[in-house]
Amino acid sequence: MSDPAKKPLRLGIAGLGTVGIGTVQMIQRHSAMIAARAGRPVVITAVSARDRGKNRDADLSGFAWENDPVDLAKREDVDVFVEVMGGHDGPAKAATEAALAAGKDVVTANKALLAHHGHALALAAEAAGRVIRFEAAVAGGIPVIKALTEGLAGNQIRRVMGVMNGTCNYILTRMQSAGLPYDVVFEEARQLGYLEADPNLDVGGIDAGHKLSLLAAIAFGTQVSFDAVELEGIGAISIDDIRHAADMGFRIKLLGVAQMTGRGLEQRMTPCLVPADHPLGQLQGGTNMVVVEGDAVGQIVLRGAGAGAGPTASAVMGDVIDIARGFRLPVFGQPAASLATPVAAQSAAPAPWYMRMVLVDKPGALAKIATCLGEAGVSIDRMRQYGHQDDHAPVLIVTHKATRQDIAHAMGLFAGTGVVVGDPVAIRIEEV
Amino acid sequence: MSDPAKKPLRLGIAGLGTVGIGTVQMIQRHSAMIAARAGRPVVITAVSARDRGKNRDADLSGFAWENDPVDLAKREDVDVFVEVMGGHDGPAKAATEAALAAGKDVVTANKALLAHHGHALALAAEAAGRVIRFEAAVAGGIPVIKALTEGLAGNQIRRVMGVMNGTCNYILTRMQSAGLPYDVVFEEARQLGYLEADPNLDVGGIDAGHKLSLLAAIAFGTQVSFDAVELEGIGAISIDDIRHAADMGFRIKLLGVAQMTGRGLEQRMTPCLVPADHPLGQLQGGTNMVVVEGDAVGQIVLRGAGAGAGPTASAVMGDVIDIARGFRLPVFGQPAASLATPVAAQSAAPAPWYMRMVLVDKPGALAKIATCLGEAGVSIDRMRQYGHQDDHAPVLIVTHKATRQDIAHAMGLFAGTGVVVGDPVAIRIEEV
Structure with missing residues (x-):
């Protein structure tokens, strides 16, 4: 040797x-x-x-x-x-x-x-x-491909999650800490040189979605399937939602989630709420984090710089040294010919949802919303109504587990009540 | 393949x-x-x-x-x-x-x-x-040996730190959350089966010290040198110190630190204060964490279960699968014959220190303490005096960087002032 x-x-x-x-x-x-x-x-x-x-x-x-x-x-x-x-x-x-x-x-x-x-x-x-x-x-200097392909290879992987675009995490955490709206922080990020020439690669979730698709292939033994990643960027996240989420003990992250379900392979790169006291919620600035859940190992969290000359060169050199040592393994951890063609899950697993809307200040307004949720099969875990402003009352709801379809159904029903001002917001809460 | x-x-x-x-x-x-x-x-x-x-x-x-x-x-x-x-x-x-x-x-x-x-x-x-x-x-299911030996092999390692004994971290975090003294939580841990037959392996830092010595060998290319690990257990940590440290934005951890200094290889497994908002400070319960700092990659944090059937078996199987794949490398990452005989650093690198003492309620008491610190060459960063209790005034001091010798010198001088009640406490603050 x-x-x-x-x-x-x-x-x-x-x-x-x-x-x-x-x-x-x-x-x-x-x-x-x-x-x-x-x-x-x-x-x-x-x-x-x-x-x-x-x-x-x-x-x-x-x-x-x-x-x-x-x-x-x-x-x-x-x-x-x-x-x-x-x-x-x-x-x-x-x-x-x-x-x-x-x-x-x-x-x-x-x-x-x-x-x-x-x-x-x-x-x-x-x-x-x-x-x-x-x-x-994937995730710059964090040796996550190695952890997943080698160190955790004895595990059936349950779920892989990650905050893998530092620019998006910088924007979201800066919005919260400075109390600034998205557009202002986006412009700051551009000035700082944090954005790709095509910013949609960052804030549209495409770059992070690329990374998620690679982790999913290794984790679940399937062919890379980037086109099946559900992508949603952070452009619609408002400072109001960041604040209200924080009030309820959550942080908003552009979170990648890949899991194999009975309905097929689920791959999402979308804004999600995560608990403020989980390492994902605590992640500040441009740092990256990947969470791997295996049936034997439980939850492993890996954190580090996701970009930059040093961290990325570190990852390149880890691979080079492996090759110098004579380590050889298939590209995605098992022979490419044995990788399954993934069936994309047509809908994400049910989850609790955060909803925010503004109601007109009329008797029975809240009851109408509750009725819509009930009709759509969505039950309420927590609700919070804020003081009225100009005859309008902001309302926050955390639901019990519901599908995206049920949430969309409920939001469609809201429109018919005549009590909702503007567009209601719904963001998935990822249970970690 | x-x-x-x-x-x-x-x-x-x-x-x-x-x-x-x-x-x-x-x-x-x-x-x-x-x-x-x-x-x-x-x-x-x-x-x-x-x-x-x-x-x-x-x-x-x-x-x-x-x-x-x-x-x-x-x-x-x-x-x-x-x-x-x-x-x-x-x-x-x-x-x-x-x-x-x-x-x-x-x-x-x-x-x-x-x-x-x-x-x-x-x-x-x-x-x-x-x-x-x-x-x-080392650290149960966390693939840290692999990360250090392989993934980060292109880096000169600056420092390796870790919370690697889940029982100690359980005891320390439970003391804080429940407000219970060490002896009570130690007994709880024993009842729960968290302690080794010889509890000193856990609370004396020996088990975690074993792990640190293995990480140090890989990180610095030196022969394993467990006997040179400075060991100090958690038995002397009081609920008062945990509370006061928290008031000042810190958590107390049994923290392993290995670094190569100009004075030789420093290996410590001792109670330290770390910032409450660093992942090390946020680590609750029996979970383990290892932090690796490389010159190119910066700071990588790895977190997961440090013990238990599943996590440990996961690590065993990662190694077995590597062998099945034909990966072969020297035990500590480079040929054993090339590992240097480490020169143990005779003193730890300077650091800020947390000091707690109780002073008699006399004019000039605090000035005497400040004078002792000055004589020992220790300068004060922050000081906090609490309300008097029974003519005794608890005082907290955070020093600027000082050596352990200087701190010991100052504490020796305290004894001659006649204003300190009981034994003063000094705990290193690890800058992370």
């Missing part, structure tokens, strides 16, 4: 942005330590990026340069193709396919690529006898 | 207590799932325990029986010796040595064995070309 004569593992790094340069720096800083742990030296032989002339925060003079990542992927002096370019089609996909075809292992940070093409790439990798590792694609 | 013709991996399980039976049940319940993930079947061929006649919660009829675990370890039909007996000498050690000598891999939950004999066993394992895996020995 410690043969000093072992050949160096040679990396070709495609993409020299934050993560690529972070990886170069880590290898340069810790080459002796990495060699001791990996059992052999890890070296970079070649790199590629769009702009060779750009000033970068690392000495690249010892590495060969390729303008085209596909050429990098095919180089004879590369054992592992490290893809940290991003993009779910185009060069990243072409270069990854080229690397596998040329007999290279692949380490990638590209959640979008795997969410869209993960199954085909896994089949290609396994046909070629190669591995694709993607710790850096 | 998915050859259906691959031979089963054959386990011999020594010890049929909670963990052993939990492991048997897990394999029986999930044999198909485990085979899919491991790439080959995992089967139990033989077991051993002290009392064959005992009624156990699993069907053992398909397994060969050995009365002596050493005989089990040597069986030709065993590939992996699973040691879940416990005890740092005697049969567990003899059987583990026999297993390695007979060419078997070893999976163990035995922190005491590895804390005392880890380096010798690692040398023996590597000389025999075998692995010893011990995820179950």
Whole structure:
């Protein structure tokens, strides 16, 4: 296991942005330590990026340069193709396919690529006898892919949950702490450079949904199925709901949940209420958290930085060192051919719901709402009515477990009562 | 990677207590799932325990029986010796040595064995070309050995911290929530069966110290050095200190800390104050938490059940599946021969301290205390004096960073002032 004569593992790094340069720096800083742990030296032989002339925060003079990542992927002096370019089609996909075809292992940070093409790439990798590792694609520096695929592999997984987009969590916790509305905090986040070029990737839940689909594939032994993820962003979350939820002991999070139910595989990335005293509720700012529930292990919580040069490079290097050590396993933890085609659950499991509405100040208004809920089969756990404002009375309701359909049914009935002002709000409460 | 013709991996399980039976049940319940993930079947061929006649919660009829675990370890039909007996000498050690000598891999939950004999066993394992895996020995179901040895292997580790004895955390959090003194809650814990036969293993910090010494070896590339762990139990923690600490925004935890300093390797398992709003401060009841700080990844927090049949069996099975998959690495993450002999730091890094004392109600009493602190080179960050009771005034002080020696010096000076009633208390505040 410690043969000093072992050949160096040679990396070709495609993409020299934050993560690529972070990886170069880590290898340069810790080459002796990495060699001791990996059992052999890890070296970079070649790199590629769009702009060779750009000033970068690392000495690249010892590495060969390729303008085209596909050429990098095919180089004879590369054992592992490290893809940290991003993009779910185009060069990243072409270069990854080229690397596998040329007999290279692949380490990638590209959640979008795997969410869209993960199954085909896994089949290609396994046909070629190669591995694709993607710790850096999910929750940054948190070693959650490893925990789920390896450490917890003896468990039947019951549920995987996660707050996996730091920008959304920053926005929601900042709204609460500063008492600012969504639009203002969104603009702050943009100024701070926290948002993707297409902000909908963040606040629309798409980026976090990509990550959830990868965790679900491993957890439940199913083919990646990003298209089946129910996506709802945070754009409609109001400061009122954040405050009222807090009053009732909850926090609002963009929460990913994947679970296998009798009705099929449920994958959701939507705003949810979680208890303020659970680690998910306590999570502040841009930090990420993944919660894994196994039948034997119970609930495991993993927390750490979800983005940034250091954390993401840490995840890349964990995968690289695994490959250097000779660890080899199927891309999603079991052979791709054995992964089931998931049946998407057509409706989410029943849950308690938080509802907020404003009622006109008339006798019997509340009774009408209660009647609608009863007709829809939704029973009330807690209700709170606030002091009247301008003849309008804000009302909060926490229901017992109900389906989304029943809640939608009740909200449809509300409209006919003539006592509801504006649009009522309903947000799922995830029981953790 | 998915050859259906691959031979089963054959386990011999020594010890049929909670963990052993939990492991048997897990394999029986999930044999198909485990085979899919491991790439080959995992089967139990033989077991051993002290009392064959005992009624156990699993069907053992398909397994060969050995009365002596050493005989089990040597069986030709065993590939992996699973040691879940416990005890740092005697049969567990003899059987583990026999297993390695007979060419078997070893999976163990035995922190005491590895804390005392880890380096010798690692040398023996590597000389025999075998692995010893011990995820179950540290923090139950939390895959922290894997995270540290593999997932975070690209990082220079700055510090490892952990609350790793659930019984101690139960006692401390129950004292706070119920307002009960240590002795009463200790007795409750005993009634609930939370304490080891020798309770000092729990409340004296020994069990948690064993775990810390294993994490330190991996984190810093040093030989296991349990004897160098500074150990202090929770028996002297009073409800007063828990309350006063809470008033000032802290919680008291039995906290393990390992870090490599300019003065050598520091390993402590002692009561510490931590901020109430850090995940360590928020940790309630018997749950465990490990915090790993790496130079690239930042702070990673792992939380989960630290004991019990399911969580511990989950950790055992993670190791078994790794072996079935062909993952092989040195016991402490790099070759045992390359592990440095640690120089133990003779003193802990400076830290802020919490001090509590009761002063007689005389003019100038507080000034005398302040003078003593000044003479000892300890400066005051915050001070709080409570209302007088019976001519005695409780005083709380939070110091700026100071060494334990300086704090001890100041406390020695207090004695000469004639204004301190009873013994003053000083507890380190760990900055997290």
